[in-house]
Amino acid sequence: KMLLIVANALQQEFPFSQVFRIGGDEFVIISEDTDAGECAVKMERAAKHIAPHGYSFAYGIAYRKNVVGAYDLAQEADMKMLENKRAYYAEHDRRRPRTDE
Numbered sequence: 001k002m003l004l005i006v007a008n009a010l011q012q013e014f015p016f017s018q019v020f021r022i023g024g025d026e027f028v029i030i031s032e033d034t035d036a037g038e039c040a041v042k043m044e045r046a047a048k049h050i051a052p053h054g055y056s057f058a059y060g061i062a063y064r065k066n067v068v069g070a071y072d073l074a075q076e077a078d079m080k081m082l083e084n085k086r087a088y089y090a091e092h093d094r095r096r097p098r099t100d101e
Helices: 002-013 036-053 071-091
Strands: 018-023 026-030
Touching (some): 002 018, 002 026
16 A cells, blocks of 8 residues: 555656656656756655655655766665665654554
């Protein structure tokens, strides 16, 4: 249920981008028409879409123009996602019970 809610929110915010679930609860978005600032705004809106369902997510944004290969870009995004996750859990208790609909 959570994966569908998150996937739908991401697809709603990035309708002209490629949204992939790459494993577990991890998603990658490849967007050729969105810069880093606009991506951040869209990710915040996606987070607001899923919050009423009792879920949250961490994300990292990496932006390059004319990149060849995606390894370094994915590594950068992953590091930023981990920073985002640490900041979230510094403010929220990891053990709080989830609310079900």
